Amino acid sequence: MAEQQNNKGSWPRYRDDAPVNSPAVTLEAFVEQPDAVAVRIEPGADVRELIPHLGRIKLVEIGFPVFGDGRNYSAARILREEGYQGEIRAEGDVLLDQIAFMRRCGVDSFAPAEPIAAEAAERALGFWPEVYQPAADARTPIWAKRHG
């Protein structure tokens, strides 16, 4: 795991490739700009509108204006189900105790409004040795291990 810096501090990132520094444009703008590679998805936007464009996307920033709005957990997982392999960055009111679920939904970098230290993130992710259901990560659900 690497950390990266911005003017808000540092955040955990779980990818080996170089961070994308292009600004994430709105979904509307992205569809109009054939050379854009980074797009921002607000809660409530239909992430499936990106499906025809997945090939050129390097970064999808998904917004969490308030931590209780869970729509973009579905957005992240849908992107992975559609085969998207670029970066999915959770931005905004992203709390330490949410990142394990976000990771499972396919988020692989975080830009929280309040910085999360790498050690704290590591610890939060380490609480869960097993999972009960398949999601967008590679973890094997318990039922598969039982009948492996």
Add this chain to the structure above:
Amino acid sequence: MATMYKYDDYDQTMVDARVAEFRDQTARRLAGDLTEDQFKPLRLMNGLYLQLHAYMLRVAVPYGTLSGAQMHMLATIARKYDKGYGHFTTRQNIQYNWIQLKDAPDILADLATVEMHAIQTSGNCIRNISSDQFAGVAADEVVDPRPYAELLRQWSSFHPEFSYLPRKFKIAVIASDEDRAAMRLHDIGIQMVEKDGALGAKFFAGGGMGRTPMIGPCVREFVPVDELISFSEAVLRVYNRYGRRDNKYKARIKILVHEMGIDAFRAEVDAEYEKMQPLDLEPPRAELKRIEAFFAPPAYEAAEDGYDLSDPDFAIWAETNLFPHKVPGYAAATISLKPVGGIPGDASADQMDLIADLAARYSMDEVRVTHAQNLVLPNVKQADLYALWQELDGAGLAPANLDRASDIIACPGLDYCSLANARSIPIAQRLAERLAPVERRLGDLQIKISGCINACGHHHAGHIGILGVDKKGVESYQLLLGGSAAEDVSLAKITGPGFDEHGIVDAVETVTNLYESERQDGERFLDTYRRLGMAPFKEALYG
């Protein structure tokens, strides 16, 4: 010994991990590293509410099934961390009303030693799965619904996508045409059915009570048994993406289904379900078989039906509180937690210990919690019924009032709850005192009382419902008639202007008096109301 699901190392690991995580979160809250706002969703997902006087902890009782050892632990927790009692709820769980935050992680650790937890008993996530209290016992079930409830329990536990839903999400699973679990009043209601020899599920969605009561329409007539999880996942995803988040009072799935219309909602679910087919979300048949094996019928003894009814008090209890068992010579006995003058659903630690002992001696170590806030010993030999009744009676646990006027569902109300507008418990107590003397005559009558419009006391589904409201600083009680949570599900209607706390008791009596004078051929109160309509009741109340 009890016929119930038993944890393997994986299940135990998950519950232990949750205890460790919550211990860490609580420590950070007590140290001031988490604000109350940030801590709130975390404690809620562990069943911890901040109430009027203290924290309330809600412990999950998956599909209402408890072993004797688990019941003993519930008693121990009541003694050690509460004031010596617990409160069984309308979702088959148990609540403790006097918990201190610093103790909560230790309580969860104690629960984990008997394969119990408080996971997802509150918060905007998938809650404890409820079911028929007579699962495995009822002759009319097509299959025992508990294995499917357990499969759903595991799938929904720590679900990464569905832990920050627009609002809470409740699922009930039954397997009979007779609905003893208020299935149509759940966010998802599942009825296991057989079609052309194959087992599957009829899926309902968008039912619920609360401010805007709705009866859930059918989303799909038949979902094959090995697609239960994928289909549930599709319903939840549609809800998570499109459920309203602008107004918490319009955020339940029932509003989404209502506003979209069932046809448009079904089309969205079907489209999502199609996309999920290739994702391998479904546990293999072998996993269902593994779970089903835990619920194989226990070793019943060969016995004949029949028992001695010469003690008239026992005879009344037996006539009222027993449910026929599918195995000859056995019965399922309901232990009423509704003594006249008591708090509906409350049990003391001593009573819980006694019930656990009785379960071990007389009911193959099993207890069930019902959504009407009573307990059931599901597997009692008829030859043991009289001895069982004597012991229950000695402990104040033998009110003979199942589905009678004093078997009232009531929420905690203003005595405990920070949301309530009015008291519920004292109204239930006064009503029980008034009607208990005539309740045998009144027959099947379900009275349900809520202390605010959130409807935790199921007043919309009462044959007679009572809703407490705040009217310019004074408690006022609206009267509703004609609801049902059973297979003949219906929503009760308000009679007219409300009553004060004395007037509401008189008003209910006015209604039951009219019923007695108009009743035909032994019909239930509900049937008389349905036949006559609201007008004569209104006339009697306000005319």
